[in-house]
Amino acid sequence: MTRGQWRKGVNAAMLSLTGLCTILVASVLFVILAYLAWNGGRSLNWDFFTKLPAPVGESGGGMVNAIVGSGKLLAVAVLIGVPTGFLGGVYLAEFGHGWFPYLVRYATDLLNGVPSIVMGIFAYAMVVHRMGHFSTVAGGVALGVMMIPIALRTTEEFLHGVPGSLREGAMALGASKSRTVFTVVVPAALDGIVSGMMLDLARVAGETAPLLFTALGNPFWSKGWLEPTASLPVMIYTYAISPYEDWHRQAWAAGFVLLSLVLAVNVAARLILSRATSHR
Amino acid sequence: MMRRMLCATLGVALMTGVASAQINVTGAGATFPNPMYSKWFNEYHKQFPNIQINYQPIGSGGGIKQVTEATVDFGASDGPMTDDQIKEFKVKRGTNILHFPTVLGADVPTYNIPGVTAELNFTPEALAGIFLGKITKWNDAAIAGPNPGVKLPASDIVVVHRSDGSGTTYVWTDYLSKVSPEWNAKVGKGTSVNWPVGLGGKGNEGVAGQVKLTQNSIGYVELIYAKQNKMSYGKVKNRSGAFIKAELASVSAAADGVTIPDDFRVSITDSPAKTAYPVSSFTWLLIPEEIKDKQKLKVIQDFLKWMLGPGQKMTETLDFAPLPAPVVAKETKALAKVH
Amino acid sequence: MASVSTPLAPLEAQPSPSFIKRLHAGDAVAHTITLIAASSIFLVTLLLVYYLWSESVLPRQKFGWNFIFTSVWDPVAGQFGALPFVFGTAVTAILALIISVPIGLGAAIFLAELAPRRISSYMTFLIELLAAVPSVIYGLLGITLLVPVLQSHVVPALKATLGFLPIFSGPFYGVSIFSASVVLAIMIVPFIVSVSREVLLAVPTEQREASLALGSTRWETTWKVVVPYASRGIYGSIFLALARALGETMAVTMVIGNTPRIQTSLLAPGYTIAAVIASEFTEATGDLYLQALIELGLVLFALTILINGIAQLLILATGPRLARS
Numbered sequence: 001m002t003r004g005q006w007r008k009g010v011n012a013a014m015l016s017l018t019g020l021c022t023i024l025v026a027s028v029l030f031v032i033l034a035y036l037a038w039n040g041g042r043s044l045n046w047d048f049f050t051k052l053p054a055p056v057g058e059s060g061g062g063m064v065n066a067i068v069g070s071g072k073l074l075a076v077a078v079l080i081g082v083p084t085g086f087l088g089g090v091y092l093a094e095f096g097h098g099w100f101p102y103l104v105r106y107a108t109d110l111l112n113g114v115p116s117i118v119m120g121i122f123a124y125a126m127v128v129h130r131m132g133h134f135s136t137v138a139g140g141v142a143l144g145v146m147m148i149p150i151a152l153r154t155t156e157e158f159l160h161g162v163p164g165s166l167r168e169g170a171m172a173l174g175a176s177k178s179r180t181v182f183t184v185v186v187p188a189a190l191d192g193i194v195s196g197m198m199l200d201l202a203r204v205a206g207e208t209a210p211l212l213f214t215a216l217g218n219p220f221w222s223k224g225w226l227e228p229t230a231s232l233p234v235m236i237y238t239y240a241i242s243p244y245e246d247w248h249r250q251a252w253a254a255g256f257v258l259l260s261l262v263l264a265v266n267v268a269a270r271l272i273l274s275r276a277t278s279h280r
Numbered sequence: 281m282m283r284r285m286l287c288a289t290l291g292v293a294l295m296t297g298v299a300s301a302q303i304n305v306t307g308a309g310a311t312f313p314n315p316m317y318s319k320w321f322n323e324y325h326k327q328f329p330n331i332q333i334n335y336q337p338i339g340s341g342g343g344i345k346q347v348t349e350a351t352v353d354f355g356a357s358d359g360p361m362t363d364d365q366i367k368e369f370k371v372k373r374g375t376n377i378l379h380f381p382t383v384l385g386a387d388v389p390t391y392n393i394p395g396v397t398a399e400l401n402f403t404p405e406a407l408a409g410i411f412l413g414k415i416t417k418w419n420d421a422a423i424a425g426p427n428p429g430v431k432l433p434a435s436d437i438v439v440v441h442r443s444d445g446s447g448t449t450y451v452w453t454d455y456l457s458k459v460s461p462e463w464n465a466k467v468g469k470g471t472s473v474n475w476p477v478g479l480g481g482k483g484n485e486g487v488a489g490q491v492k493l494t495q496n497s498i499g500y501v502e503l504i505y506a507k508q509n510k511m512s513y514g515k516v517k518n519r520s521g522a523f524i525k526a527e528l529a530s531v532s533a534a535a536d537g538v539t540i541p542d543d544f545r546v547s548i549t550d551s552p553a554k555t556a557y558p559v560s561s562f563t564w565l566l567i568p569e570e571i572k573d574k575q576k577l578k579v580i581q582d583f584l585k586w587m588l589g590p591g592q593k594m595t596e597t598l599d600f601a602p603l604p605a606p607v608v609a610k611e612t613k614a615l616a617k618v619h
Numbered sequence: 620m621a622s623v624s625t626p627l628a629p630l631e632a633q634p635s636p637s638f639i640k641r642l643h644a645g646d647a648v649a650h651t652i653t654l655i656a657a658s659s660i661f662l663v664t665l666l667l668v669y670y671l672w673s674e675s676v677l678p679r680q681k682f683g684w685n686f687i688f689t690s691v692w693d694p695v696a697g698q699f700g701a702l703p704f705v706f707g708t709a710v711t712a713i714l715a716l717i718i719s720v721p722i723g724l725g726a727a728i729f730l731a732e733l734a735p736r737r738i739s740s741y742m743t744f745l746i747e748l749l750a751a752v753p754s755v756i757y758g759l760l761g762i763t764l765l766v767p768v769l770q771s772h773v774v775p776a777l778k779a780t781l782g783f784l785p786i787f788s789g790p791f792y793g794v795s796i797f798s799a800s801v802v803l804a805i806m807i808v809p810f811i812v813s814v815s816r817e818v819l820l821a822v823p824t825e826q827r828e829a830s831l832a833l834g835s836t837r838w839e840t841t842w843k844v845v846v847p848y849a850s851r852g853i854y855g856s857i858f859l860a861l862a863r864a865l866g867e868t869m870a871v872t873m874v875i876g877n878t879p880r881i882q883t884s885l886l887a888p889g890y891t892i893a894a895v896i897a898s899e900f901t902e903a904t905g906d907l908y909l910q911a912l913i914e915l916g917l918v919l920f921a922l923t924i925l926i927n928g929i930a931q932l933l934i935l936a937t938g939p940r941l942a943r944s
Binding site for chain 1: 645646648649650652653654655656657658659660661663664665666667668670671674721722723724725726728729730733734742744745746747748749751752753754755756758759760762763764805808809812836837838839842862865866868869873893896897900901912913916919920923924927931
Binding site: 128132133216227242 | 334
């Protein structure tokens with residue numbers, strides 16, 4: 001074999017190998033989706049969405065309280081994480097000067113690196129222990145604080161991406177700094193910021209560890225915001241490690257519902273993002 | 281004038297409406313009695329729709345810890361609190377913690393051996409040896425001896441124990457400490473011990489789930505978990521020499537003739553009674569002596585009374601033995617302590 | 620005449636004072652509000668670090684640095700050593716990298732260099748979706764799908780070929796360090812693919828063109844020119860994936876066996892820092908026990924910060940565009 005043939009052969013082999021790697025990775029997604037759809041989809045019934053859990057060992061029942069509970073937890077998380085992250089990002093991109101922004105950026109990176117379980121024990125000490133009981137608010141706080149770093153980075157990144165000409169134009173027309181930022185720059189970056197927030201939300205929607213010590217769980221409806229609450233991820237965990245077949249069935253269904261929601265938000269966010277970047 | 285009175289009446293009506301609205305009480309602890317408690321609180325809520333008692337099975341260790349930290353209104357454990365833990369509670373909460381037995385249950389050795397469906401007979405020495413890691417194969421003489429006619433494979437035994445702090449562990453290790461001096465010296469008893477061998481599962485459910493998944497494994501779970509999941513479990517040889525299966529009669533027999541102390545903390549493992557199942561135990565609700573929230577106090581008092589009455593009638597369907605009559609009588613008197 | 624010699628006032632916009640005040644006030648308000656938000660983030664982080672440090676004082680005083688090097692974890696006797704968990708965390712993470720980096724890098728190379736544009740974008744989109752799958756779902760699939768597959772096909776094959784190695788010795792019960800590592804590998808692969816692909820795309824086209832002009836094949840250009848150029852960023856992606864793997868809790872605790880013991884065989888069960896905190900935190904009675912768990916959290920946090928820091932430096936070194944991704 002000539003050297004040229006050898007090199008061509010290696011080229012073809014490597015092309016196929018790397019292609020194989022890509023197919024392997026992408027196929028994992030399909031396997032996950034297919035498995036969940038098959039096992040979870042079969043187990044989905046009207047009861048799942050409307051009934052409360054049945055007592056241990058009895059079959060039937062559903063997860064309606066967990067679905068609503070997850071919704072409430074995410075509502076609190078968004079209320080805490082989105083404004084703080086957004087305003088912090090605006091500060092870093094538009095208003096900050098001197099050494100303080102570096103400190104804030106470093107702190108945000110630190111916060112982003114906190115493992116979710118550590119966030120859980122932090123929220124337990126700060127909220128649950130002080131309030132004297134487990135609650136939706138405590139879980140929401142844990143998730144909300146986890147949302148902040150990505151919300152901030154996304155906001156800062158997309159604000160930076162707005163061309164300077166837009167800012168200068170606004171200021172030339174006599175707008176004040178704050179007016180420029182909030183009526184011109186932010187709207188220009190809004191698509192990117194919104195998509196980033198959606199991705200952030202989808203990420204915390206699936207978090208389980210922080211909820212173990214904050215929202216705890218509840219076989220009944222959780223009234224208001226100060227009671228422990230069931231949530232989809234924790235139910236999946238509890239049911240999955242149990243020996244009851246019926247609970248496994250429900251864990252699949254819950255997993256399917258959770259994954260569908262998370263992926264739907266992800267896809268929507270990325271569509272908005274691609275529309276945003278194509279406008280640039 | 282009429283409008284004002286109407287508004288006032290409406291306001292009062294709404295207020296009283298609010299007053300008789302939902303009362304939520306949260307408890308946490310043992311997974312051992314969880315099937316029973318889950319059923320009880322579900323039934324109680326059906327009878328009294330405005331009362332929700334939320335019980336979370338996070339393990340006896342968790343129950344003791346969280347009731348001490350006052351993040352839950354009551355705890356539950358099948359390992360009675362140690363004197364140190366009771367002292368810690370008194371220091372942190374300024375009041376005493378009371379133990380109220382609820383049912384009698386049993387730890388059974390459940391196993392998953394391919395091809396073996398028979399009920400195996402286990403001697404105390406065999407169990408201690410397996411959990412110490414000294415008996416490593418299923419066809420070991422110590423196991424095969426009491427089981428003539430059962431073909432045991434030469435496979436390695438996989439031990440499954442609790443990864444979380446557990447009253448079920450307390451009962452199991454309490455028993456092993458009594459019947460095996462080596463276990464007592466090396467490992468001892470407690471809700472969390474330094475296991476010589478084995479995999480960890482979270483909660484009774486986790487251990488049962490793990491045993492179901494793993495071939496040639498053995499674990500210890502509360503009877504109902506083995507039964508509900510149609511898992512094989514063995515008989516254990518008691519002090520009188522008979523191989524006893526865990527069931528209502530044998531579990532109740534374990535409490536026969538046992539003197540119940542005033543604080544209700546008593547171990548009934550390795551009972552001398554002839555027909556007793558040797559790994560039986562009470563399980564307790566941990567109630568603070570003084571409960572400041574008067575609404576919650578009433579809920580807890582009412583529930584405890586219900587538990588000692590109609591509640592006791594529901595235990596047998598879930599294979600828990602009801603409390604012996606003298607215990608019920610003593611407990612009813614002790615209820616007055618909670619204020 | 621007096622009026623003629625008076626100099627004219629310079630021509631400029633003369634808004635009324637109240638308007639200026641309003642302008643400045645608006646800016647000041649906005650500045651303050653955003654400053655408060657930024658400061659609160661800074662303060663929360665400070666509080667978190669302070670909490671982890673101050674609430675782990677008992678075991679730090681009692682064990683000092685020995686905490687990290689002792690392997691006994693005995694709550695009954697009050698002996699706490701982090702070594703089994705550090706070992707488990709490190710081994711699962713490293714093994715996950717060994718599995719995922721070649722595959723992830725291979726996919727990234729294909730998507731950045733060799734695939735047509737359309738296919739590249741669609742495939743990248745799908746692979747990035749993998750990163751969105753929650754950990755507990757990986758755990759669920761781990762228990763029900765992965766572990767049985769490992770038990771029936773992969774591990775017997777492994778043992779048949781490499782069983783003589785001590786790392787593949789001993790019985791396999793399904794839950795093990797190996798299983799946890801495989802699950803982790805699947806979870807971190809999207810990060811490696813995504814960031815490496817970006818890094819590779821950022822390599823200037825001139826480099827490729829020069830190489831091709833000299834007669835290299837596509838593969839030779841990629842492997843010998845593009846990848847080395849982007850190598851720092853690729854290392855950065857590896858460290859990023861590592862940081863993610865270190866903190867994974869749910870998927871790991873469902874498939875690792877939860878056993879605080881150090882064993883040579885990868886087929887044996889183990890424990891990680893995140894998993895033990897999840898299992899034992901709610902029930903740690905006694906201050907020493909609880910604080911030992913918090914100290915574990917501190918160790919994990921410090922480790923993650925270190926790895927993330929290295930990752931940032933490496934990605935920064937490849938180009939400012941990547942520094943903000």
